[in-house]
Amino acid sequence: MSLTFLEKGKLQDGRLVAVKKLSSDKSQQGDAEFLAEVRMITSIQHKNLVRLLGCCSHGPQRILVYEYMKNRSLDLIIYGKNDVYLNWSARFQIIIGIARGLQYLHEDSHIRIVHRDIKASNILLDDKFQPRIGDFGLARFFPEDEAYLSTAFAGTLGYTAPEYAIKGELSEKVDIYSFGVLVLEIISCRKNTDLSLPSEMQYLPEYAWKLYERSRMADLIDPRMKSDGFVEKDVMQTIRVALLCIQPHANLRPPMSEIVSMLTWKVEMVKSPIKPTFLNAGRRQTDDKESWEAVSDYFSSTLENESPNLTQPPNSIDSSNTISFSRKVGTFKNG
Incomplete structure (x- = not known):
């Protein structure tokens, strides 16, 4: 490190x-x-x-x-570290730009790449608030014929997929999980973990699921955005897509090309998100970090042998x- x-x-x-x-x-x-x-x-x-x-x-x-x-990193805005306010149009521009960048890395580039550390501080914004994915220090080239790589964990807890944090199983679906968490942060202007909040609101993905189950997803939206005007069905669709991205098992998360199509209404969202069982499995928190030890038995390994590392x-x-x-x-x- x-x-x-x-x-x-x-x-x-x-x-x-x-x-x-x-x-x-x-x-x-x-x-x-x-x-x-x-x-x-x-x-x-x-x-x-x-x-x-x-x-x-x-x-x-x-x-x-x-x-x-010019506008530095996204975390400075959504975590309230400066006075910049983004309306829904600007937020959606950032969300869809990140999604298209990930689609390129996963599907459209001549090489297949997993970033491994998608989070707010690694999203940079130009003078028009167009997003750029940055910090490729942890990224991995991915063999075309491999579904997963078995590797030591590297990334940021709170954003990372459980199968990677627990089992070290790396695939594009790890980035997709991180993207889902980040979308929830952008919409709510909240960190994924905030121990200063009431207990049921401390872990953002868990809180989002509770609101989804209670048909109260609008409560997740940054209150400032509600008074600024937005198309509610677009925000609700984006939240549902984010919940699909943080599905409990990697094969339930859609690929980035499908995510882009759902966000832009080019395809209908036909799947309903499934609540991750591990959210009720006694997750422990320490110093603003998530501990996944309590749920390690929930995930079975999908790899038995470590795949070779591809270099370029x-x-x-x-x-x-x-x-x-x-x-x-x-x-x-x-x-």
Whole structure:
């Protein structure tokens, strides 16, 4: 696990950039994370993925230079860390943009990729609040002939699918689960776990299911949005899609192409979400993190042998620009 710093910088041609500086981690893990992110991001290109402009690896220095996102990361908005308010139109634009970015990674790219860490702080917003999926340090190339990979857990509890957190079974369906949790956060402007709230509201997916069962899904909506005007059937459809994404078993979650079609009303939503049994199985919370130990027996393993890791050589990228550094704009951890 390597600490990284995100800084604002300027290239010689005047362009603003975001500079991701990895700590002076001389371990093989630190090098592997850096190379993985370079390989991943240079092999793909989509309007809803952050664009890498250059990189530097010299001695202990590991630097990645990305396009600058004026409105920074989504978590600063939906967790109330600044005064920006997004109406439903802007929120839906962000949701559908993330969905299309994931569809590209899972289905439309020349290589199959699982991000492994879809969360609000890894969604960057440009000057028009168009979303870009960022931070590919944990992403994995995925063999075309494999349904799952068996691997050690890496990601963020609260967003991750239970079969991955418990059994280490990785597939695109892990990203889909994370996407479902993130959609609930965007609609409600709440963190997925908030221990300051009354007990039945502390875990957002569980609270969303309770509201769904009681036909009170409108209670999940950010109150500010209710007074701003929105098409209720569109918001309700989006909540139902989010609940489909957090189904208890991976094979019950729809692929991203189907999710995009349901969100845009190109296909009817024919499946009804099934409430995850583990929500009633005595989940434990510690220091704002979820403990899945109490429900580990609920999921049976779908893999017996570990699948090989697929690697891809990095494409050539431009690292010739000189960067002038400006103020630090945040710190975060991979994993």
